[in-house]
Amino acid sequence: GNSVTQMEGPVTLSEEAFLTINCTYTATGYPSLFWYVQYPGEGLQLLLKATKADDKGSNKGFEATYRKETTSFHLEKGSVQVSDSAVYFCALRVSGYSTLTFGKGTMLLVSP
Amino acid sequence: DVKVTQSSRYLVKRTGEKVFLECVQDMDHENMFWYRQDPGLGLRLIYFSYDVKMKEKGDIPEGYSVSREKKERFSLILESASTNQTSMYLCASSRDVSQETQYFGPGTRLLVL
Numbered sequence: 283g284n285s286v287t288q289m290e291g292p293v294t295l296s297e298e299a300f301l302t303i304n305c306t307y308t309a310t311g312y313p314s315l316f317w318y319v320q321y322p323g324e325g326l327q328l329l330l331k332a333t334k335a336d337d338k339g340s341n342k343g344f345e346a347t348y349r350k351e352t353t354s355f356h357l358e359k360g361s362v363q364v365s366d367s368a369v370y371f372c373a374l375r376v377s378g379y380s381t382l383t384f385g386k387g388t389m390l391l392v393s394p
Numbered sequence: 395d396v397k398v399t400q401s402s403r404y405l406v407k408r409t410g411e412k413v414f415l416e417c418v419q420d421m422d423h424e425n426m427f428w429y430r431q432d433p434g435l436g437l438r439l440i441y442f443s444y445d446v447k448m449k450e451k452g453d454i455p456e457g458y459s460v461s462r463e464k465k466e467r468f469s470l471i472l473e474s475a476s477t478n479q480t481s482m483y484l485c486a487s488s489r490d491v492s493q494e495t496q497y498f499g500p501g502t503r504l505l506v507l
Contacts, residue, residue: 314494325398325484325498326437333494371436375494380425380444381452382496386436 284309288372288385295362295392303357303388305346305372313374315339315348315355316382320369329357329370367392397421398499400485405504413472415502417485423497424490426468428452428460431482431501443468475506 289304307313314333318326330339335350344359355372372385401416417426427442429452439452441460449460457479461469468487472479482503486496 316494318498323500325500326486326496327498328495331494380488380490381427381439381442384437386434 284313284374284376284383286372286374286383286385288370288388291369291387291389293388293390295390297364297392297394298361299392301357301359301362301366301390303370303372303390305355305357305385307353307355307372307374309353309374309376311376311378313376315346316373316375317344317346317355317357318371318373318384320371320387322368326371362390362392364392364394366390398485398487398497400483400499400502402502403500405502407472407475407504407506409476409506411472411475411506413475413504413506415470415472415483415485415504417468417470417487417499418466419468419487419497420466421487421489421497422465423487424465425488425496426462427486427488427496428458428468428470429484429486430454431484437484440470475504477506480504480506 316331317329319329320326330341332339332348338347346357369387371387373382398419428440429437443462459471485499488496
């Protein structure tokens with residue numbers, strides 16, 4: 283079956299620190315990969331995505347590269363801000379299916 | 395912009411009550427989804443629908459049913475609420491099977507006493 287594993291949180295960083303949130307996956311088909319973000323009190327919103335191997339998704343200073351050889355899609359940001367505090371979800375979708383498989387989420391807390 | 399709205403942000407119900415959670419999207423999307431979100435478990439798919447009057451079970455359908463009488467509206471029904479259904483419920487929609495992005499509503503936090 284399909285599954286997504288992401289690092290447990292919370293991840294606690296100071297402002298301007300470098301961020302990495304690890305995500306690995308298993309999939310029966312050839313997946314597209316996503317990062318969603320959930321700010322406090324809100325629903326999820328798409329942060330970035332990649333649809334094929336070696337693609338890099340990027341948005342708002344965040345980026346992630348689709349690594350087929352290591353089945354990974356790690357999220358990175360060079361300098362986090364307090365406003366980046368949120369829960370981050372890695373997800374996959376196998377071609378031909380509408381449904382997403384989510385990881386359990388990683389909470390990021392950024393202090394000034 | 396796509397807008398997905400949910401009828402309530404917070405609900406408090408008693409054990410055994412029938413509970414309706416409503417979700418409406420305004421972008422003529424084919425697909426709609428209901429998830430529940432619990433600490434340490436992430437998002438789990440309850441049901442989804444790819445067309446009016448069509449529904450498919452997700453990973454945890456037990457204790458839930460759904461209704462999709464109109465394209466823009468997808469309802470989640472708890473036939474007899476139980477305390478273990480206390481959770482955050484999230485609705486989402488996507489255009490069709492070829493579109494990968496799901497758009498989420500703000501969520502309904504349900505407490506069953």
